[in-house]
Amino acid sequence: MADHGSSSAPGFDFGDEEQVGASRAVPQARRVAVLLPLPLPEAYDYKVPAGMELGEGNYVEVPLGPRHLLGVVWGPGAGEVSDTKLRPVAQRFDIPPMPEIHRRFIDWVAAYTMAPPGAVLRMALSAIGGMEPPKPITAYQLFDPGRLAELRMTAARRRVLDLLADGPPRPSAELALEAGCSAAVVRGLADAGVLEPVLLHPTRNIPAPDWRLPGPVLSPEQAAAAESLRGKVAAAGFSTTLLDGVTGSGKTEVYSEAIAACLEAGRQVLVLLPEIALSAQWLERFATRFGAPPHQWHSDLSGTQRRATWRDVATGAARVVVGARSALFLPYPDLGLILIDEEHDPSFKQEDGVIYNARDMAVARAHLGAIPIVLVSATPSLESSINADAGRYGRLDLPARHGGASMPDLKLIDLRLDRPPRNRWLAPSLVTALTETFAEGEQAMLFLNRRGYAPLTLCRSCGHRMQCPNCTAWLVEHRLAGKLQCHHCDFTMKLLDVCPSCSAEGSMTACGPGVERIAEEVTQLFPDQRMALMTSDSLIGPHAIREMVRRVQDHEIDLLIGTQVMAKGHHFPMLTLVGVVDSDLGLGGGDLRAAERTYQLLQQVAGRAGRAERAGRVFLQTYMPEHPVLQALISGDRASFYEREADERHEHGMPPFGRLAALIVSGEEETTVDVVARALGRTAPRSETVQVLGPAPAPYALLRGRHRRRLLLKAPRAVSVQPLIAEWLSRVEVPGSVRVQVDIDPYSFL
CATH class of the missing domain: 3.40.50.300 (P-loop containing nucleotide triphosphate hydrolases)
Known part of the structure; x- marks a missing residue:
């Protein structure tokens, strides 16, 4: 079954250009087509019960087998199933119908990515339960003040009654809080018949953004750009x-x-x-x-x-x-x-x-x-x-x-000449720069795009490497949490003292640095500096992120050490030094976009330094200072770098000058996966302009317990690859135990 794709290349075919109108009623329809949020290729017909009016886009509940599912009326029924076999729509939800533009968008995404429309609809209905109105709240209002004579009046009861004398019904907890009494006082008045309960539908009193508020003073360049966007x-x-x-x-x-x-x-x-x-x-x-x-x-x-x-x-x-x-x-x-x-x-x-x-x-x-x-x-x-x-x-x-801030100065540190001490990862010149920064009362950032303590753990005695049982990936040591973890499937196990292969004791050693290991080194070098880790492991949820940002802004932290979550978007005025521990990470592997992505990431990291009146410095540690990516960063010549990247892709017909589509074949049985992959390879479309590479094992040949094979279709820009792939897939019978995913315009080749 085909899944989906993405489009990073220019020149979409957007199809029909008809005007987008309001949702249309299904005229005199006694049957409607309902699209369900399941990986289904088409909508199913349902009977419209007497007295129920349905239009396109209405959200409905319908039966499917023993279950009832949320769906959307996609149009008139096809009429291919007899009325006697149709099951009725169970209910229509009282909420504005899905706009026609949104339904067209779902259909367009499904067609482009070769995903079933129902699978795309499932993303659009990701808040299942949102159709039901919020549950009503029980509130209280005055009912029979005449019964007050039968009650012993207390100060607390009087305060509750005064609150309700001229106001709307209010929930018990709210009354008790404002009257300074317990909820039992309110319940007692209700039990006595003085108050009566009413059901209120909750409202969300969220203030709306006010476009009339004045914005900051813009520079002439900013003002010109803003005026263009307003236009x-x-x-x-x-x-x-x-x-x-x-x-x-x-x-x-x-x-x-x-x-x-x-x-x-x-x-x-x-x-x-x-x-x-x-x-x-x-x-x-x-x-x-x-x-x-x-x-x-x-x-x-x-x-x-x-x-x-x-x-x-x-x-x-x-x-x-x-x-x-x-x-x-x-x-x-x-x-x-x-x-x-x-x-x-x-x-x-x-x-x-x-x-x-x-x-x-x-x-x-x-x-x-x-x-x-x-x-x-x-x-x-x-x-x-x-x-x-x-x-x-x-x-x-x-x-x-x-505001007059200057771009930071960038410097390459050649690790072949400026070597860190044994079992250390920061070059002496970077350590000196950190010392100077802290002496000036400024902040610094060390960037390494590796979570955990070390990317690999092996046995010094026999060379055994700790690998994930579910993935073609090494287990990453997280020393602070005392575990080894796979970052692909989240498999975890405790740190080992004994090698599981040769049983040697005390032979397991961490290889290479992660951010935790850099933090350990920094703590030894600068024990008096306040340091914090900024990774997806240490920042769980928006509150933790907001708190970290606050601590940096309030200068409660001298040094940030982290991964790409801190590489972009943040503005810290006192942060003047950025050190990139491994600038070469990401440049290898033959990925189509490896150089571009590394350039973008390092440029974004460098951009955290010197964003206010204090000048910034950026040090890039590398074993390949001559690499075009690093030379482009140092020279500031982005245009030449992009031009060289574009020329290389144009020469090889790669995106955005050509089209790529990947087929990923996966399953739990390796033999069955290979059979399907080879069948797809034999029946692949080929011509003077269309090439198919593979099948070949994916770089992560085992991922989350599934064996994976890849095929890559390469075609000129003018070729519409979706019909080619649809016809290709129709030639091969794929068993239910195997999944074939289609990735239009792939970004990842893993």
Whole structure:
């Protein structure tokens, strides 16, 4: 069964350009087609009960086998099943129907990614239970004051009655709190018949962002960019704009003016961020600018919060939504602007379930809805940069930092010449720079994109390496937690004193550094400095992230050590030194985007230094100082680096100048997986222009207990690969124990 794909290349075929209208009633329909949130290729027909009016987009509950499921009316029934065999719709939910534009978007994503429409719908209905109205709250109001004569009046009872004398019904807990008494006092008045209970439907009194509040004073360059974006919003048509500004140039302040313009027009705004770690300071700045927080959408929300937010979006009460990639699939009735911050970030690509790139699907959503979209980055993706150069996207440049701050000085540390001491990982020159920074009362950051203490544990006696039993991956030592862990399937085991292969005692040793090992070294070097780890292991949830950001801003921390969660988006005025422990990490492996991604990550990390009036320094430790990525960073010549990357891809017909699609065959039985993979290899489409490579074992040939084989289809830009793949898959019978996933425009080749 095919799963899904992503699109990082320009030139989508958006299909029908008909105007998007309101949900249509199904005329005189006694049967409707209902799409269910299951991996199904089409909608199922259901009977409309007498007295029930249904229109396209209505949310309904329908039976399927012994279960009842939530679904969406997708249109009139096909009529291929006799009326006598149809089962009736169980109920229609009292909530605005799914907008037609949203249904078209779901169909478009399904067609592009080759995912079943029901699987895409499941993402759009990720807050199951949001259809049901919130449970009513029991409140109390005055009922029979005449009975007061029968009661012994107390001061507490009098305060409760005074609160209700001229006011609306109020919940028991609220009455008790404000009257300064126990809830038993309220219940006693109700038992005596003086108060009567009433059911109230809870309301969410969330303040709306106020676009009329003044924003910060913008520089001439910022003001020009902001005015251009305001014009795009006012034009109320499709456009894609790349907002390309160096770190610290004030891109958020600029696109906030576009948000204000959209709110002024009375429409909704969606802002996508790649990681929740970026949201803490962003939310604070948004609330300062607009006087109220936006609605949030991410995996760390509780079920109640997700359901409430889903309903607020569907009813139009949510004016601005900021969230992770899944926020794109909320049912906006009047979306007027989409913003993709850090548009280059690989976190926008979903690799499980429906495989898609949220940035590219957002461009499609903007096109279908005839609204502007803004892609924001200090290091744009090569695809977006080429689109801007070709005129398919507009481009706004912010080449300088705001407020007179200068870009940091970058220096390469050649570890072949400036060697760290044995069993240490920081070069002497970097240690000297840290010493100078702390002496000036400033803050520093050490970056290493490796979680845990060490990436590998082996036996000194026999060479045995600790590997995950479910994945082709080494177990990572997390010394602080006392465990070995797989970062792919989360398998864990305790740290070992005895080798499981040769039984040698005390022979297990950690190889290589992770952030915990760097922290251990720093603690030995600078015992008096206040240090903190900033990783996905140490920061669990938005509250922990906000607290960490606060501690850094309040200078309760002298040194941050962390992974990519701290690499972008954060603004710490006193942070003047950044040290990259291993700049070579990520440059190998033959990945199509390895050089580009490493350049972007290191540039973003470097951008944390010297963002205010104090000058910043960045030290990049490397064994390959001559590498083009590092030379581009030192020279500041991004244009030449991107041009060289583009030339290489153009020469080899790689995206965005060609098309790629991957087939990932997986299953628990390796032999069966190989049989299916070889059958796909034999029947693969091939021509003078279309090539198919593989099948071959994936780099992670075993992942979460499933054996994996990959095939890669390569075609010219003008070729529509989806029909080719659909016809290809139809030639091979795939058993139920094997899954074939389709990844259109793959980002990961693992």
